[in-house]
Amino acid sequence: MIKKIVTGAVLFSTLALNLSAFDTNKAEDFDAFYSHMTQKACAASKLSIGSDEVMQMLREEKKFTLLDIRTKGELAVLGLKTANTVEMPLEHLFEKENLAKLPTDELIVIVCYSGTRATMAAASLKMLGFKNTRVMKGGIVGLAQGNTPKSAPLK
Template sequence: MELDRELLKRIQAIFSEFTPQKLTRNPCIVEAEQVVRMIKEKQPFVILDIRTPLEQEFIAPRLKDTLYIPMHELFKEENLEKLPKDRTIIVLCHTDRRATAVVIALRLLGFGNTFVLKDGIKGLAERIGKDIYRELL
């Protein structure tokens, strides 16, 4: 296998930004309990749900007041323009794997106030309890 050296340089430049010092100063993960507290305190933030339509239909429905843009459509210019630049964005998927990749890309694009919901919507439902979770639907 021959490496694409130009692509490798670009990838290296991207990931060199994620130093331990930078990640410690500006962690990219929020816990379910933090999100519930932010909702109760009416803090200005947006939940960005990047799950597929099938995931929403069969696994867990959308939360209230959520911006829904599936991951495969998010990086179109018209969809990026829908993201607020002046508020925190919490990205969620089913667990948190895809959300992590999306947060890395969004931060590189200048959305520095972007965070992953740890364990995704699945973890949210498990960790905060059914009653509170139902209030969010």
Template sequence: MRKYVASVLLVLGFVGFSQAVDQELVKKYDRMFSQFTQENLAKSPCRVTPKQVVEMIKKGEDVVLLDIRTDAEASIVGLTYKNSMHIPMDKLFNPENLKKIPRDKKVIVICHSGARAIAATFALRSAGFDNVYALKGGIAGLADYVTPKTTLGIK
């Protein structure tokens, strides 16, 4: 009898677990990620290297650096480039924050290592922001690349 009760509880536990999946959220993610086919990704590269960002700035391109790290991360090491803005990833899709993201300039999304930036970039692109790019390697990669030699010519 104990084995029977244990088996029933085990089955009910699995059924309860499988029903705990948020199906509406799964549908939203499916719609978002279904756009990222090989063909679409090849047509629209969305990553830039630290070297490319520095070259854009040197050339005087109107580029915005969007830091999506947490407030705590940004308070320790922050961006001081004149065209930078900070919107933490968990607040990025608030309507008032989306309005702050320029649509007429290149926007480079930056996090610590690049992982959150690529996810945020994919999400922003799927929402219609075609001008956003993720910084490969994040702020850590940028810090490794930036030296007096590489930034020569930046005012």
């Protein structure tokens, strides 16, 4: 009887320990990725790209993908209509078939409303191996502010 109780307690403890454990390998990957992201490093980051630079790339018809990760509701109010634009809401971005639609050999500029979701998406895409990703500084708001008669890509 005591042997059954001790064996049960050991099994329960082992099971409880495994249920509360986290993925050590993923934690190490996140640590390696985020450990260098001090305030100074983030301020100097080349992760963001200004609306003026994106407008210039559109004017010059540069090859890049403008990945719009806003919700369908946001897109219904204001959408980006360029040949470069791929609309893929963040909630569906990491589905296997959607990741397969993204280029691995060219720049991906990610756009959301203000840049917050785009920053999370860019960091995650970089961890998945999409090395050439940037975040539109200021999001769609920044892009709208950067769209002037002088900078507009329309001819």
